Amino acid sequence: MDDSEIIQLYFARNETAIEETSKKYRNYCTKIAHNILSNFEDSEECVNDTFLGAWETIPPKTPAKLSSFLGRITRNIALNKHDYYMAKKRNKTFDTILDELNDCLSSPDNVESQYEEEQIAESISNFLLKINEDHRNIFLRRYWYSDSLADIATRFSISESKTKSVLFRTRKKLQLYLMKEGYIL
Known part of the structure; x- marks a missing residue:
């Protein structure tokens, strides 16, 4: 399914949008989150939060490029989680x-x-x-x-x-x- 069809599913409030987004972009989003967090479980949580964030944001937003839109959400969620861990001094990889x-x-x-x-x-x-x-x-x-x-x-x-x-x-x-x-x- 192409991005415009997935976005149409979001606008129709069809939950299949999340399934299709997951099929197409789960690995991409997981890689972004894992590069920041270096932890698979936290990365998966970020990706799930990304899909929820997309559901809550589309509509009213209409992303020009769905991959960039999802990548940005994932990155922001992962960076917030990284900040949380840094407050507890748990993660050193991303600091470099x-x-x-x-x-x-x-x-x-x-x-x-x-x-x-x-x-x-x-x-x-x-x-x-x-x-x-x-x-x-x-x-x-x-x-x-x-x-x-x-x-x-x-x-x-x-x-x-x-x-x-x-x-x-x-x-x-x-x-x-x-x-x-x-x-x-």
Whole structure:
């Protein structure tokens, strides 16, 4: 079943929408959640919450791309769960990824408003559109999907060392770009 048919099921409030969404996107959403949480049970819980979130959000929203819509819900739920675990100091895996970006981004204490956060997000998006497509995809696989260095290297047929190098250089370029845009880092 294609995405537009699944979305129509949501609008008709037909519970088959959740079943079809699960068939098509369960593995995708589970991978996103597991990359953040490193725990299968918590990942499954996030995926189930994602499907419930989609049910509650469609309608009124009509996602342009269902996979991105579900990926974003999953990622946000997993990040919230990660924050909960970090408060209890239970998960260390995802922290490495966040630490890599610390030099490029200002801390939440330096960001005074949601408007500024949106402006930074827009600047990052603009930066990503300006860089080499492979470097952009490597960056997104690491920092959006939380893929491991080994998974990224395999996906792009490069060494882990090359992957680290691309990520390091891209972070440095991002840092310079944001400084030129007027963000104090």
